Amino acid sequence: MVVLLNSIEQRDASAEVQIHPEQIVLETPEASQQVLVTNVVSKVKSHDLTRNVSYEIVPAGLATVSESGLVRPVMNGRGKLVVSDQHQKYSVPLEIKSLASPRPVSFQNEIIPILTKASCNSGGCHGKAEGQNGFQLSIFGFDANADYQAIALASRGRRISLTRPEQSLLFLKGSARTPHGGGQKIDPESDRDRRLLRWISEGAKFETEADNDGQIVGIEIEPTQQTLLAGESQQIRVTAIDASGRRRCVTSEAEYESNAESLTEVSLSGLVQANRLPGEAAILVRYLEHVTICRITMPQPEIEFERPPENNFIDHLAWDKLEKLGIEPSDLSDDATFLRRVFLDTIGTLPTADEARQFLSSSDSNKRAKLIDELLERDEYADYSTMRWLDILRADQLKISPQGTVAMQRWLQRHFAENRPFDQLATDLLTVQGNTSAEGPGSFYKILDTPEEAARSISQLLLGVRIECAQCHHHPSERWSQADYVGLAGFFTGLKLKKLPNGEQSLVSFGGKDLPHPRTGELVPARALGAEPADFSNVNDRRHELAEWMTADENPFFAKAIANRLWSHYFARGLVEPIDDMRETNPATNEPLLQALAEHLRESDYDLKAFTRTLLNSRLYQLSSATKPSNENDLQNFSHATYKTLPAEVLLDAICQSTGVNEKYNGWPDGYRAIQIWDNRMPSYFFRIFGRPVRATVCECERSNQPSISQAMHLLNSPEIAEKIRHRHGTARRLAGKFSPNEIVDELYLRTLSRFPTDEERNLMRQAFEESNNDHFAATEDVLWALLNSKEFVFNH
Incomplete structure (x- = not known):
């Protein structure tokens, strides 16, 4: 006391x-x-x-x-x-007390954490698959028994000397008392150094879990959340609790990691230091297989926050968060910015000049909501949505055949055109059977070679949970174990591809079986993540049980995962990042908002158009990208719109539309647009340098969204783009000679940037005509070339 x-x-x-x-x-x-x-x-x-x-x-x-x-x-x-x-x-x-006769050192509870803290069992040292210099440890110490064998018994026990503990290689090398390739990992005479020596002196024993009532069952941290101003710090205290209820401070032994180092940094001893950017960060605290987080909030002081109007619940929850952080939201975007943004985000297509003129001249106070409704009913909405899902469903025509890719494209296109509920899409994907070339997602299973690969792909795709780490060891930053991984894989053991007489393949299910634990060899009953073992007594295809669990209202992952995925598309980043790595130790930047979005998705029966309509009608989506002093450094709270690079297909379509010249795709009829092309292997230098994915993973991160010098040089110097600009049937030729310079400039701005030029821009562009010696064709081409190479054209903002 x-x-x-x-x-x-x-x-x-x-x-x-x-x-x-x-x-x-x-x-x-x-x-x-x-x-x-x-x-x-x-x-x-x-x-x-x-x-x-x-x-x-x-x-x-x-x-x-x-x-x-x-x-x-x-x-x-x-x-x-x-x-x-x-x-x-x-x-x-x-x-x-008890210093003269302390309780023996526990290998599992006290030596393993020493090796982990020193990074001895990390993937870059002895924890990698082949070990290091003949010494191999389990990654992050997940297999204490194997580690004990490697330390105390392997290589004829040369790493441990029971008669002369201080001469043990384990003791000497870790502290660099003798040369060690990894350098000094443990400070001499430190607590860890002395504990390691005492363990060896006590006989270097290994206690089994059954014999050890001191097994660690959980950890507590203090504080669990804190608010820090710029430059302030917070010490974290970590307490381990064993099976007998005994508590022990492990602050100096635990591991710490910040999920946003630009906002907060954390030392090896658990001292959190706030930087000068506002926002929230999660400090991951790990001890053995137990993990938890400390949430750190960093507001900006002395900001007078005036709440903007609210269009729906999204705005209310977003303003709550921004008010808490002292970050002002930007002003509402102008009509031209909104027009171009919502066209590109929703249908992957630029508005035409006539569409831009009509929208900009309209005085209807409800014109934005009406435009959103119109876009969601256009064919391009289904085309663009299909393209994005073909990417993450790995529709690689070399892997699943052209017929399989077309079958998947038709299935997706029908789904989005008819606005079928997303939970139905998920159920179709999980339970499909039959000819993989028939319309449907059957060909997806041609790339999933094993039940384990199917489990981790489905988990990442539909649940937003990355469980691949649990394939070899306990997930280092989540609760999932190898048993959870194998249990989920058990749903996909009954699948087989059967060859048909016509050479195609059919996906069939023949029951399935439980899989053995990779370490113990014991059978692990099939079970969903965090659920009880599944009951297959009334089903022939195990996947039906998984589909029912996944799409149930009480499922904690499914609705959040798709809500976060859609949010990321329209707002340039997810509420959880990466968008398919949702876990307690990687919390959303606005947890109440993500929860409300998931509830909204469930209440709308997974109607994606209704959900998208809610996103687009929010004032938050319609904010300007122009920043204010208090939000210019905000990267995670959506206080202003973010500049987004255009996907390769969308950018190429925009160039074609602006120049009035279609792209000729090898083997495809004239008039097809890039977002409609299912062939991901079509040779295209443009697609390659602008980051079109080859569909090798279910991760959206495969699509590159980083601008590069090669991209800029291609836009500046590409002969293909130059040919489109000066094409005899292109936009420049149709305008030049028929309209005045001012009219031409206005038309080109509307075609490319969906707005009228400012007076300053108009006067600048007119110089091209004044200096062209009356060659209006060349002047028009120069203006169009300049606009196509502008940041405003290449980015969506």
Whole structure:
């Protein structure tokens, strides 16, 4: 219990100093206890004083305490830790015992964390598949038994010397007392160094989990959330809890990682430092297989926040978050910006000059909502949606055949054109059988060679959960184990591709079986993620049970995953990033908003057009990309629109539409647009340098969205684009000689940028005509070339 010793000066009555833990007990020579000193101003506001106070051990010599508040034992006895600030002194009871005969060191609970903290079992060191220099450890220490065998018994036990523990290679190399290729990983005479030596001195024993009532069953952290201003810091305290209920501070042994290092950095000792950008970050805390997070909020102070109007619930929840962070949203975009943005985002197509003129001249106060409704009914909406899903469904015509690719394209096109519910698409994908060349998603299973590959692809695609790490070991930043991975794969064991008489293939299901655990060999009952073992008594195809679980209202992943995927398309980043890595340790930047979007999707029966309509009608979507001082550095809270590179197919279609000249695709009839082409292997230098994916993974990250020098040079110098600009039937030739320079400039701006030029731009472009010696053809071509190479054309904003 913390005791107030005296009061030097009366503190603000609204503030309270709290010290945790209220009592310190250390029972082994290498134990330590991190102290937290917090100035609690209110229920939602506190300040970390841990490094701003002074510490004293009474009696002296009983223990040591660092400036950061880490207490270490020296001798048995009782005393107190005195914490002093400029106002008051506090006393924390301190007891140190059992130093002469401490409990034995646990290999699983105490040695494995040492190896992990030192990165010995990381993928770049001894944890990689082939090990390092003949010494192999399991990645992140997931297999303690194998690690013990490698350390204590392998190579004739040369790494451990029980007779002379201090001469053990494990001890000498880790601290670089003897040459070590990996350098010094453990500081000599540190707690970890002394614990490692004591374990060897005790006989380097390995206790089984059954014999070990000290098995760690969970960890707690303090604080779980904190608000920091720029430059402020927060110490994290981590406590491990074993099966018997015993608690032990593992702050110095745990691992820490920030999911947004531009916002916060975290040290090896768990000190979080806020940078100067506003936003939120999650600090991942890991000890053994247990993970949790500390959420750090970094607002901007002294910002007068005036809530803009709200079009729907999206705006309400977005303004809540921005108000909390002190970030002002940008103003509403002008009509021209909105017009071009919503056309490109929704149908992957530029508005025509006539469509732009009509929209810009309309005085209808509801014209934006009406335009959204019109776009969602256009054929291009289905074409563009189909193109995007062909990418992530890996419709590679070399892998699944041209017939299979066409079959999948027709199925997707019908789905989006008829606006079938998305849960039906998911069910069709999961339960399809029959000829893989028939209209449907059957050919998707031609690239899924094993049940394990099917499980991880479906999980990432439809649940937004990456479980591939659990194939070889416990997921390092999530709760999924190898058993969870194998259990999910059990749904896909009954599938087989059967050759048909005509040479095509048919996907058939013949029951299936449970798979063995890769380490223990025991059969793992098929089960969905986080669910009980499935009951297959009334089904022939195991996938039907998975489809029912996945599309059920209570499923915690499905609705969030598709909501986040669609949000990312229209807002340039997901509420969770990466969009298919949804886990408790990678939280959304706005959790209430993601939850509300998932509920909205379920309530609309997975109507994607209705859901998209809600997104596009929000004021948040319609914000300008022009920033304000308080939001210019915001990269995660959607306070302003983001510049987005156009996908390769959309950009090429835009160039063709602007120049009035179609692209000639090898073997395709004239008039086909790039977003309609199913052949992902069609030779095209343009597609290659602008990042069209080859459809090798279900990750949308395969499509490159980073601009490059080669892209800029191609737009500037490409003979193919130059030929389109000066084509005798192209836009430039049709305009030149028939209209005045001002009319030509206006038309070209409408065709490319969906807006009229400003007076300054119009005067600048007229110079091309004035300096052309009356060659209006050349002047028109020059203006069109300049617009096609402008940032405003190449990006959607």
